[in-house]
Amino acid sequence: MDFDYDLFVIGGGSGGVRAARVAAGETGAKVGLAEESRMGGTCVIRGCVPKKLMVFASEYAEGMHEAVDYGWNVQIGGFDWPKFRKRLEGELDRLEGVYNRLLDGSGVEVFAQRATLADAHTVRLADGTTKTAKHILIATGGWPAVPDIENGELAITSNDVFHLPEMPKRLLVIGGGYIACEMACIFNGLGTKVTQFYRGAQILRGFDGEARGHISEHMQRHGIEIHCGTNILSMEKVDDGIRVRSTTGDSFTFDEVLFATGRTPNTKGLGLEEFGVEIGRRGEVVVDEYSQTAVPSVYAIGDVTNRVQLTPVAIREGMAFVETVFKGNPTPVDHALIPSAVFTQPEYGTVGLSEEDAREQEPIEVYSTSFRPMHKSFIERDDRVLMKLIVSQKTRKVLGVHIVADHAGEMIQLAGVAVKMGATKEDFDRTVAVHPTMSEELVTLKTPVRTA
The missing domain is CATH 3.50.50.60 (FAD/NAD(P)-binding domain)
Incomplete structure (x- = not known):
């Protein structure tokens, strides 16, 4: 059977765009992609990127007060939300343009409208037209869950x-x-x-x-x-x-x-179940380790599968899909030991197991310290940093790293490399500290605070 496309992607977020442009650009596949909203999806348009820019903006008030205590003559005024919002919207427009240019440069044909599944090899666009494809990739992401309450x-x-x-x-x-x-x-x-x-x-x-x-x-x-x-x-x-x-x-x-x-997988009204795609209890598309659904021609990646709701994971899943389907190299997705950051103030960086989860699996040692960092103690702030290692008593491997501190997201990325490689507590101990830094505490924790 002749198809209109080798691949049709439903969803223009980070995962779907990466899969589409790599399949088209690196393997020569003919690829179509439909996105009913703005190109870039949750992360670029309504998630990670604008959120992080708002985080930056929100940190300046405290920073200015600290600057005064450090000796700077600072005039602290109010926040100009319209000015910031205009700049933010301009940045999102720029990033959406980047995504569109990447797709265009890879030869992906883009349809700026909603698409649903018509059958195992066909998608139906909002204008009523249909497109056939040898493979269909569902990458529609998630959507905020709204409680059912009065008003x-x-x-x-x-x-x-x-x-x-x-x-x-x-x-x-x-x-x-x-x-x-x-x-x-x-x-x-x-x-x-x-x-x-x-x-x-x-x-x-x-x-x-x-x-x-x-x-x-x-x-x-x-x-x-x-x-x-x-x-x-x-x-x-x-x-x-x-x-x-x-x-x-x-x-x-x-x-x-x-x-x-919370956020729920964005599967409502896509017509997936009608053609044999299994939908889980939370509305997620059920897939195997290769992101394949119960319908062999239909795959799904990213938040719509509710595996790990993180942008870099969706991108990894998209790349693994291309390797598997278009490069003949079956590549399962590795969801183990994924570092992540929560951009609260202070930030929280984490990789591996929590103390509670590790304790359920095996005997552990817990190394933990909480202290006022030099930056804060100098100006008599009470803010404290938390550094914590969870260690297997048997293998000595570091099972989890937890950092609550300014810039914890930056620190956990590098700690994540060590944990992914299987570093032991003694590997951390052998590493010379960088002084004076907060992160040096990770390699100077000598005595466990508790065992379990």
């Missing part, structure tokens, strides 16, 4: 925060995951009074317990009001904002309410 439409999601007409003076963040905590820290740094509701006992569920407590304490000390064991019951529009009723029986009024209650 829930009054709230915004993480998709909307970059386009607010003005900065809210009072913001309620609903959720306790990394997106919720990052947004709480961002808006707090930009001068908003931030309240955070989380139904669980401690924020950042799934991460290391000691690190979670460290971050929570720091956030509260810097002005974020965290209510754990608390959820939202209803909202109503009132003259001075949005009145919220909580599960504790209290009422509060805010200018904006932000739902940051």
